[in-house]
Amino acid sequence: MSSPVKPPLNPTAKAFGARVRARRTELGWSQEVAAHACGVHWTYLGQVERGRRSPRVENILRFAAGLKTTPGQLMDGLPVPADRAQ
Template structure:
């Protein structure tokens, strides 16, 4: 039986993940190659790209460095997630 596909946690993480994926593809890297270059596990990178995981600041800096970009380019103009209150 196939595993249930998890949706993105929120629009902010969905867009952030799309930016990470787009930059990885722009560099011609597979998830595995990018994860090795970034210094993160490929499953973690996949979850970030699908918007299923929020990343810590330390990992944001690693992602940007490994993808030859800046944290600002990955973050600027992201939609603000609605409060769950």
């Protein structure tokens, strides 16, 4: 029995993951090739692409460098997460 598909963490993580996936496919790379270029595990890359993980700043920089783009291209205009109670 397969487990249900988990939804993205939030709209921001979903949009960021979509940009990472789009850039990877522009380059014609598999997740394994892209993960190696970015210096992360391919399962982590897959989770980010599906919006299931929200990467730290250091990993955003790794993704940008590995995918031959800029952090701005991956981040500019992303939806701002809703405020949480403090």
